[in-house]
Amino acid sequence: MSENRPFVLSVAGFDPSAGAGVLADVKTFEQHKVTGFAIITANTIQTENKFHEIQWTDLSFVTRSIETLFLSYEISVVKIGVVPSLHYLNGILSTIKLLSPTTKIVWDPVLKSTTEHEFMKLEDDVDLNQILAKTDLITPNQNEINVLFPGFLLNKLWLEKELPTNILLKGGHSKSEIGIDRLFLKNEIIEMLPAQKKCSEKHGSGCVLSAAIASNLALKQTLQEACKNGKTYIEKYLSSTSTLIGYHYVQ
16 A cells, blocks of 8 residues: 555546546556556547547445445546436445545546447436535636636626535637636635646646646645646646647646
């Protein structure tokens, strides 16, 4: 058992191309010198540029896996990736909170693949805010935030009512302010500008960013520090190659 490195768990899908999902997460964990574990929510058939098929893992199998790891290790942060429904997400969150209320949770809301395969639909009869209140951070892109909170940007919803969780709104899909991320905290909004380096689109970049943030939180960084340093890491990853698959490395 590791004595020096904190334990971080990825609960996400399996991507055989290793650009996204648990393989990408564990690569990221290792680069940050945290001990990474993984539980698979789904098996997929895909490459870096084409999605073919998905097979979901039964929720009870996932929650039993979570219970097994938490009973053996002190897991400080959990990163959650692709899930098929809010009910499934809530089952994971509730299990974690029951076992370890102090464990931090980052959810990367993967609603669609870059090839437009829809992973998750939001159920109308589920209280989204009540579920998200169990997380410490969610990391949606511009498209995902408008599905989770319709009118979030246009109507400035964060001014009207308290957000259920902290939100890192990624700017990679923004047409007017590409690369500018915004961290929405309880009482402030922190703008994070992109570095002056050439970046290329990458398969699974959202997975890598959220895994980097989870790693930084496990290393006792504040949420603002974890997001800022996660942005630095993902920009290195995006600039590592000109293809859809990047390199993980320490610079």
